[in-house]
Amino acid sequence: MKKFKFSNTTRVNDLRKMIGEPFLLLAILVVLYLLIVFVIFPIFQVFKTSLSYEGALSLQNYFDVLSRSYYITPLINSMVLGVIVGTIGTIVGFMFAYAITRTPMKGKGVFRMIATFPMVSPPFVVALACILLFGRSGFFAGAIGNIYGLTGLVIVEVIAYSPTAFLALVGVLHAIDPALEEAAMDCGASRLKIFRTIIFPLATPGLVSAWLLVFIQSLADFGNPMILSGDFAVLSVQAYLQITGMFDLARGSTLAILLLIPTVVAFYLQKYLLSKKSYVTVTGKPTSATIKNLEWYIKAPVYAVCMFFAAVVLLFYGMVVWGSFQKLWGVDSTLTLRNYVQMWKMGKGYIVDSLVISVIVTPITGVLSMFIAYLTTRKQFPGRNFIEFSSMLTFAVPGTVVGIGYILAFNTPSILMPFTLTGTGFIIMILLVFRNLPVGIRNGVAAIQQIDPSIEEASIDLGADSSLTFRKITLPMITPAFFSGLANCFVRSMTAISAIIFVVSGKWNLITVAVLGFVDNSQYAQAAAMSLLLIAIVLIALGLIKLFTDRMGRGMNSSSILE
Amino acid sequence: MKKLFTVLAIVLVVVAPLVAQASGETAGKKSYETLQMYTALDTEEAQYYLDVFEKSTGIKVEYVRMSSGEVLARIEAEQSNPQASVWFGGSNTDHINAKSKDLLTPYKPNTDFELAPMLHADDYSWNGFYTGAIGFVSNTDFLKKNNLQPPTSWADLLNPVYKGQIEMAYPYTSGTAYTTLATIIQMKGLEGALDWWQLFDKNIHQYTKSGTACIARAGLGECAVGIAFSHDIMAKGIAMGYPLVISFPEEGTGYEVGAVSMVRGAKQIPEAKIFMDWCFTEEAQNLFIKYSRLPVNPKAIVAEGAIKLTDINLIDYDAVKMGLAKDEFVTAWRDRIGK
Numbered sequence: 001m002k003k004f005k006f007s008n009t010t011r012v013n014d015l016r017k018m019i020g021e022p023f024l025l026l027a028i029l030v031v032l033y034l035l036i037v038f039v040i041f042p043i044f045q046v047f048k049t050s051l052s053y054e055g056a057l058s059l060q061n062y063f064d065v066l067s068r069s070y071y072i073t074p075l076i077n078s079m080v081l082g083v084i085v086g087t088i089g090t091i092v093g094f095m096f097a098y099a100i101t102r103t104p105m106k107g108k109g110v111f112r113m114i115a116t117f118p119m120v121s122p123p124f125v126v127a128l129a130c131i132l133l134f135g136r137s138g139f140f141a142g143a144i145g146n147i148y149g150l151t152g153l154v155i156v157e158v159i160a161y162s163p164t165a166f167l168a169l170v171g172v173l174h175a176i177d178p179a180l181e182e183a184a185m186d187c188g189a190s191r192l193k194i195f196r197t198i199i200f201p202l203a204t205p206g207l208v209s210a211w212l213l214v215f216i217q218s219l220a221d222f223g224n225p226m227i228l229s230g231d232f233a234v235l236s237v238q239a240y241l242q243i244t245g246m247f248d249l250a251r252g253s254t255l256a257i258l259l260l261i262p263t264v265v266a267f268y269l270q271k272y273l274l275s276k277k278s279y280v281t282v283t284g285k286p287t288s289a290t291i292k293n294l295e296w297y298i299k300a301p302v303y304a305v306c307m308f309f310a311a312v313v314l315l316f317y318g319m320v321v322w323g324s325f326q327k328l329w330g331v332d333s334t335l336t337l338r339n340y341v342q343m344w345k346m347g348k349g350y351i352v353d354s355l356v357i358s359v360i361v362t363p364i365t366g367v368l369s370m371f372i373a374y375l376t377t378r379k380q381f382p383g384r385n386f387i388e389f390s391s392m393l394t395f396a397v398p399g400t401v402v403g404i405g406y407i408l409a410f411n412t413p414s415i416l417m418p419f420t421l422t423g424t425g426f427i428i429m430i431l432l433v434f435r436n437l438p439v440g441i442r443n444g445v446a447a448i449q450q451i452d453p454s455i456e457e458a459s460i461d462l463g464a465d466s467s468l469t470f471r472k473i474t475l476p477m478i479t480p481a482f483f484s485g486l487a488n489c490f491v492r493s494m495t496a497i498s499a500i501i502f503v504v505s506g507k508w509n510l511i512t513v514a515v516l517g518f519v520d521n522s523q524y525a526q527a528a529a530m531s532l533l534l535i536a537i538v539l540i541a542l543g544l545i546k547l548f549t550d551r552m553g554r555g556m557n558s559s560s561i562l563e
Numbered sequence: 564m565k566k567l568f569t570v571l572a573i574v575l576v577v578v579a580p581l582v583a584q585a586s587g588e589t590a591g592k593k594s595y596e597t598l599q600m601y602t603a604l605d606t607e608e609a610q611y612y613l614d615v616f617e618k619s620t621g622i623k624v625e626y627v628r629m630s631s632g633e634v635l636a637r638i639e640a641e642q643s644n645p646q647a648s649v650w651f652g653g654s655n656t657d658h659i660n661a662k663s664k665d666l667l668t669p670y671k672p673n674t675d676f677e678l679a680p681m682l683h684a685d686d687y688s689w690n691g692f693y694t695g696a697i698g699f700v701s702n703t704d705f706l707k708k709n710n711l712q713p714p715t716s717w718a719d720l721l722n723p724v725y726k727g728q729i730e731m732a733y734p735y736t737s738g739t740a741y742t743t744l745a746t747i748i749q750m751k752g753l754e755g756a757l758d759w760w761q762l763f764d765k766n767i768h769q770y771t772k773s774g775t776a777c778i779a780r781a782g783l784g785e786c787a788v789g790i791a792f793s794h795d796i797m798a799k800g801i802a803m804g805y806p807l808v809i810s811f812p813e814e815g816t817g818y819e820v821g822a823v824s825m826v827r828g829a830k831q832i833p834e835a836k837i838f839m840d841w842c843f844t845e846e847a848q849n850l851f852i853k854y855s856r857l858p859v860n861p862k863a864i865v866a867e868g869a870i871k872l873t874d875i876n877l878i879d880y881d882a883v884k885m886g887l888a889k890d891e892f893v894t895a896w897r898d899r900i901g902k
Contacts, residue, residue, distance in 0.1 A: 018668050070901050137784030148769055188762020230769040233902070241772065245630030245736035246893060247660055249639065330783040330806050346607060407640040423599075423646040502637055505646060517606040517628050522779030522799055 010373065024379075024466050031372060032383055037416045038434045042405030043393060049408070050253035061254040071238065075258060078219055078235040079152065082262075085157040086215035092158060093165025093210055094203075095305040101173040102199075103299060105306070114310040117317060119163040120486075120538040122495045124223035124513050125531045126156050127522055129316040131227070132323065132330060148230025156224045159313060161217045165210035167488065168443060171481055172206030173199070175450045176391050191298055206446050213442055216263055218396055222498045227519075228491055236258050240400040240498070241251045247559075249404065256401035260393075324528035339529040354511040355537065357425060358493035361432045366486040369437050374474060375445025379466075395438035399498025406431055406503055425508040428500065432493045440485035441490065447481035448474065487542055495537050578834045598834040599646060600626040601634045603653030608854050615850060622834050626866030628774065631657045632740050636665050638826055648829035651836055654738030655822040656745075658689035663889050668825045670836060674843040674860070681882065682820055691820035692842045693856040695794040695874055696811065697743055700778050714788060716847055717747070717759075721881045725766045728787035730777040732770060733902070735893045738819065739774025744774035745885035746817030748892060749878055764900055772851040775799055782807050792819055793870045797855035809870070815878040821856065849892055 053060035065071045091142035094117045099105045118126060133139050134147045146149060176199060184194045200207075225234045236257055243252035327334040369391075375381075376388040394402055421427040451474070459469040475482075497512040504513055511534055518527035602609045606628045613624045629637065631653035638650065638661060649806065650658070650667075661667050662684055671687040672678075682691035698722075701713045705728070714720055720729060732740035748756040768786050771777060775788030778796055782805025789796075800807040823842050825835045841847055848863035855869045865871060885892075 068898075069732045070897055104649070132782075135783070135785050226772050231902075237772075241733065241736045243636050244630060245733065245772075247632065247635050247639065247664075248889070248890075252639065331805055342607075346610065404640050406638065407637065411641050411646075420644060422641060422644065501629060501633060502640075504625055504627050506597075509627065513628065514606060522776060522782075524779070 003305070021466050027371070028375065028381060028383070028387075031368075032374070034368075034434075035387060038430055039390045039393050041416055042402065042409040043397060045408040046253045046401050046405045049249050050251075050257050052250060061250050064337055065251060065254050065258065070233070071255065073237045074233040074235045077150075077232055079262060081153055081157070081232075081234060082215045082218040084150075085161060085218040086211045088154065088158050089162040089214040089218075090165045090169075090207060090211045092162040092305060092309055093167075094169050094207065094213075095302050096162075096166045096309070097169035097173050098199075099302050099306050100170055100311055102178075103302060105299075105303060111306055111310060112115055114313050115166050115306075116163045117535075119534050120162050120491050120542075121320075122223070122316070122497065122512055122531055124160050124227055124516075124519060125320055125528065127152075127224045127227040128519070128527070129319040129323075129495060130156050132319055132524075133315065137330070146230070148228060149232040152228045152230075153225060153232065153234075156228060157218050157221060159316060160221075160224065161214045162309070164213050164217060164439070167207050167484060168210040168213060168446060169203065171443060171484060172203050172446050172450070174480070175447065176202045181215060183385075191295055196308075202450075206245055209442050209446055210264055213439070213539045215266060219263060220260060220395070220397070220399065222399060236400075243400060243404060253401065253404075256397060260397060264389075289312055315329075320528045321532060324532055326525055329524040329528070339525045340533075343526050343529045343533065346526075347511060347533075350509050350511045351515045351533070351537070353508050354494055354534075357432065357508070357510070358490050358541075359429055361429050361436070361493045362486055362490040363428075365433045365436045365440055365489040366482060368433065369440025369485055369489075370475075370478060370482050372437070373441045373448055373478075374470060375446050376441075377448045378453065378474070391441055392438045394435045399435075399496075399500070400502070401437065401497040402431065402511055403502030406499070422503070423505045423507070427503045428508055428510070431499055431503055432496060435496065435499060436489040436492045439488050442544070443485050443488070444479045446477060447478045451477050483545065487545055490545070491538055494534060494541075508520075579884045592877055595622045595834055596831045597623045597625055598648060598831050598838060600649045600838075601637065601647045602626050602628050602651040603631040603657075604628070604651065609651065610666040610855065612847065612850055615846065616838065619814060619846065620837055620841060622837060624838075626651070632736060635661055635666075639664060642666060642827070644758070645826045645828040645830065648826055648831045648835040650824050650826060651838075651842075652821055652823065654740050654742065655689055655691055655820040655882050656886045656889065658822040658824050659684070659883055660889060662688040664829055664885055668827045668829060670825050670839055672836075672839045672843050674840070676843075676861055678843075678859070683884075689822040689824040690839065690843075691822050692848075692859055693794075693820070693821040693851055694818055694859065694872060695792040695857055696818040696870065696872055696877065697739070697746060697790065697816045698796055698870070698875075699810045699812070700781050700789045700791055700796045700800055700807050701810065702781045702784055702787050704784060704806050706808070713808050715810050715813050717750075717812045717814060719812075720766060720788070721759075721762050723766075725788060727766065727768045729763075729766045729789070730768050730771060730780055731790040732772060732776065734896055736764055736772045737774030737793055739795070740770075741889060741893070742792075742817050742819050742880075742885075744892060744896060746815075746880065747879060749817070749880065749885070750815060753892065753895060757895065760896070770902060778807070779803075779805065783838055788857070794855040794857065797866075797869060798853075802855070811870075811875045813876055814874045817871060817880045818877055820882060858876055866896045 050061055051057055051059070066244050096111065100108050100112055105111065130147060131138060131153055134144055135141065135151070144155070147155075179515045180198055181194050184198055190199070220236055222236045223239060225237045229237060236259065239252050239255035239259065242248050242255055246252075323329045324339055325337070326332065327336050327338070372387060376384055397405075406427060407422060410417055410427055413420055421430070456469050456473055459473050460466070464472070495512060496510075497516055501511055501513060501516070504510055511530065515527050515530050515534070518524075518530060586782045604612075605897060608624060609628060617623060627647070632648055634653060635657055638647070646872055650661070658667070658827055667688040669684070669686040669688045670859065671683075672690055678690065680696075683689065699714050705711075709724055713723065714722075731743060734740045734744040744756070747759060750756070771780070775791055775795045777786060778791050778800040780786050781789040782800055782803070796807070798814065801809065823839055825832070825839065829835050845860055845862045847856035848860040851858050852864060852866040852869075855866050857865065857869060858870060
């Protein structure tokens, strides 16, 4: 099965194959409809807004924006920050993933938990902890220079986003058969050579996609720069401020569209790079291998990075825990439970709403993302590129813009969506599904790309249809990625903020909105208390998911936060 | 896989509209509908007022808390089908802007006193229910260490001792900061104000998004001086126990009027009117003591320690003019300061 070849005959064949499988065809149509309505339509609304100037269609907003240094500088800053965070984040994530899958490091469970901890907390908590640790009157005042700007943002975003890279890479490394390495070693290759010629090339799709994920997250990040950017203005914040501060939807949308461009470029670059090689390692042939002891010069740097990162994470979150019990964070460190009492009084309703919504959203996202990952990597059909591209879009657009786009698109009935969605809990759920989808899809794609298509082809040759093959062959092999996706999605649903603020309503309010309220009001201790409660809920939920999956006897030990 | 698709299809195509419809059909049988509201006040404070309102009128309120700018952006995006009926709180500058975009419905609240002209729009599109003045908040430790008195004039802020030590919000993100900019413009004219600001900018450590953020940051020692509204400085700084002191510029300062308004196309009009009437009652206005806001009802009690507008030198602040010129002034400011 040759991919990325689009001669006319293969197109016709693709079509013929699909007509033979009406359920697959129907499913593709449903997915197409969903993506058009819930991804393209809102972003189209934003795009339309960016092209309207004094009521007419015009590029004036773009000229205005690109002729002003205070819009161009943030664009450049965002790129610089994204590249730095993407690179460091991927390296840290890879070190952790390598340590977990390839070394006999002690206390892997603990390390894994620490490494993924930042994912289960609202992002701005890390920024707050950073101020209290390294700010002008912080614990280690001046230890790393001025934290308001690039330095501070890099530190905070690496902590916040390298777990994403870690999760993506654990799955990938896990799927690389250690037998390959053993074989190479038996042939006399050095560790370094094995790393360079086997592990690294095989992990490339994972590495690139991890880098891309972190890069995009950094571009779209908004909670951290809001608190820490100082004079280092970034585009996501500028787009937000343009809309909420200047009440200028048109230029805010323009900035958002500009933010989309690098993301799209990065996306296609990645696709181009990966299209040339095969990364298949799961071939259906029997394997057996064990982790061998490693040379010190490999272990030392890997362990050092892991220890250091773990220590930093513990330090930051230790600060949050300690802060949540303080009478007045930063000034009066008398210990008290007052913050928790107050938090509970204010936040009960929010907690329940958040839980209900996340529980509904998670399985839908999980199934949909795996299915799309499967379609885009394994099936040839017209519109495949469109599905692949559009399903990544919501991830790249700043939350504020997605939120505004959702209001513009779903505030009144239209041909595409005959019901008004604003004001209902439903709009929140849909937004979360489509905003979390890309992470699940990336995980799924990375996992599926490593499975030899000939296994599936064999199944089809033996008479099974697509559906049976997917269920019996593909699904079991991507189960780890699926559950990792579930866990990921649940966490992201519970901690989402920037898009959500525009679609929450009096009936459906979310816990992160309450946290942001505390932060806006400078009630850091209450914000910390509420964040910790949020973290506790997420950890309990992850525990339950793990219990459930263990019961199912999948024996999973994979790319997930579940361990 | 067939099952999977069927389930997916059923969930997304059939249940979705039902849920959407069902949630639109709730309420209606009670004598009062639930009032849908956006508030720019902090959750805790809003809840404190609304608890009393619900108890005394029997009208239930559901609200979302957002910054003033977020409320305006959202009301504008939702104008074809408004989701909230009342916008409660936030500087009148933002309400004036909303009025100029035709997003509000005029309503003159029933009050047992005369609402001063500065406290409402000509057509009562918005009505001011509290006031507060722009002031300086300084960290007492910093002042002691540098042997300084708290700043008492705009000129004091240019003192090089404050280099990289002053914080306030971006004038385009925060009503507080815009009021500050507008105050300077009103006192010095646009060009004079920008000239002054270029010097002042050298002392700025960073601009924040939220107008009140600088208070706690001054309290934490992250900066020495912040510029904010007096009631916020009292309630979020001094009353919380931060080592802070408040002062005012003697050559004059601007002030804000906190407003409440009814959204155009409001769905719970009777309830919204009852709420707006209630905002001006003695009962409601007395509640402001807890958050150091200055009541507009003359019968209401003023919080002890709260700064009365009569105690300080106020300029003749033209909120309407400044509200309408916001785009122009802010663009001029950004072109000159470059932030």
